[in-house]
Amino acid sequence: MVRFVGKQCLLSIPTILLLTFFVFAIVYLIPGDPAEALLGNTASPEAIAAYRQKMRLDEPLLVQYGVWLGRVVHGDLGVSVRTSEPVIDAIVARLPVTLQLSAVALAFALVGGVPLGVLAATRRNSAWDGVAQLVGLAGLAMPGFFLALLLILVVSLKYGLLPVSGYVSFTENPVESFKSLLLPAVTLGFAVLGAITRMTRTAMLEVLGDNFITAARAKGLRERTVLVRHALKNALIPVVTLTGLQLGSLLGGTIIIEKIFGLPGIGRLMIDNVYAHDFPVIQGVLLFLALIRLATNLATDVLYALLDPQVRFQ
């Protein structure tokens, strides 16, 4: 197992290097001088010249990349043009909100999706199956921002059940904090809910057709035991993988959700700085989210290997 994890980590080193290069190179897409873009248009010519010198912007691209990477490796993502705050601090400060939001969203998707998928598979062509397939399709096609507006309209504006927007921190008031996260989390988790429902249904249907299920039934086990201990346990392996892989896109979805609901998280940091053309922050968030995604994918691979011993020996 240790060897497996080690090998996976080694394999991701070139990926991480390339990924940092993507992030580095994005400022070269900006029309004009990257130094000007990185310092903002209020910077004086002297400041720009000094910056060019410091980042060695007059040298070949690969040298520039090396200089940039050297700083990033030491945790220096640069400073925000607008606020002069170190980018890494800005990200760390916003992280708790985004993590809470993603956790609640994921919990909602799992708690809703797995049972619904199981019900659909065990009662094929029943009303439950219809609901499951509908949720599966809606999860694919429903834009998060439209769902958010619909929920705000009905739940918050018409019936006043939950706040329209704003964030209350957990330490301040746990109940209000949960209430402020509920609608954003449901919106964010809906697409994942659809995917988990579909995957659970398909995996359960496949497993239920297997011989070992027939054998378990023939042994006289109760149907409950057959379903939960034998079928679900196996069907959950692809569901776990899917959930792990969805984690990264969940973080991408936080951009719009945090903006609509006014949550001060990483997604909000990203979009605010896109508006402000604050490229050091944009680069920092890009890098951070891609690394998180890579890490969760790696963790998913390891978890998959733990759950399914066949993978380890390939």
Place this chain on the structure above:
Amino acid sequence: MVMLGGWKRLLSSQLAMAGLLICVVIVALGLAAPMTAPYDPAQLGAGLPMQPPSASHLLGTDELGRDVFSRVVYAARIALYVSLASTLLAAIVGIPLGLVSGYYRGWVDSVVMRVTDAWLAFPVMVLALGMTAALGPGLNNATLAIGFVTIPLFIRLTRGQVLSLSQRQYIEAARAAGQSNTIILARHLLPNIVPVLIVQFSLAAGSAVLVETALSFLGVGVMPPTPSWGSMLSSAQAYLLMAPWMAIAPGTCIFLLVLGLNLVGDGLRDALDPRTAR
């Protein structure tokens, strides 16, 4: 014959047909926008501001008195254009890279695979947003950004297909007969991957619609005065309680188009997959 059976299965799938119908209706409405739209989409004060749906304004009017139905119909053109153009761009770049990578293997394959790994590490929405931040907003830049984030999906899929098809006997036969690599790639491998690619194309087009409308919603995609479903939703946000139709009309359009493209994609996949053939 396989294709023929596949089409028959596709036609008999009600969901796929419903999806096709949705797509056809949206394409027809969009293409014929000058005829189907009763008003100029940019005309201020085509009616009173924020009127609910009525006979003269099928989907009501917005905060500036513009006809929502006319705007929705013109915005369909934008959604379809961006989705088609970006997916086409991704396919044109991604498919050859996947073919070469899967067929020649070796160091080319290693390089291409590591690059796509890094590419795919970025959540789609985040990378598209980062690119539009650098490129600037607008129709063409949004198309470019969405196309760019879709490329690795086509590389991956094509490569995987080539890897599995290369083992087949007819490819070995072609090689034994002394046919050149170019001929094998273009005449023997590519045509057999086309069905899978069509499926991928319709699914990718659906996701492109979601990304374009999201970018436009955030105000960094298609810019006003060009009507986009995303920007319509964004301005509807302020008048949610007073004029919900301003949000419901474009939002439903996005939902239906993406749903349609996904249903068609799923239907095609089932129809073309011999394993589910009955």
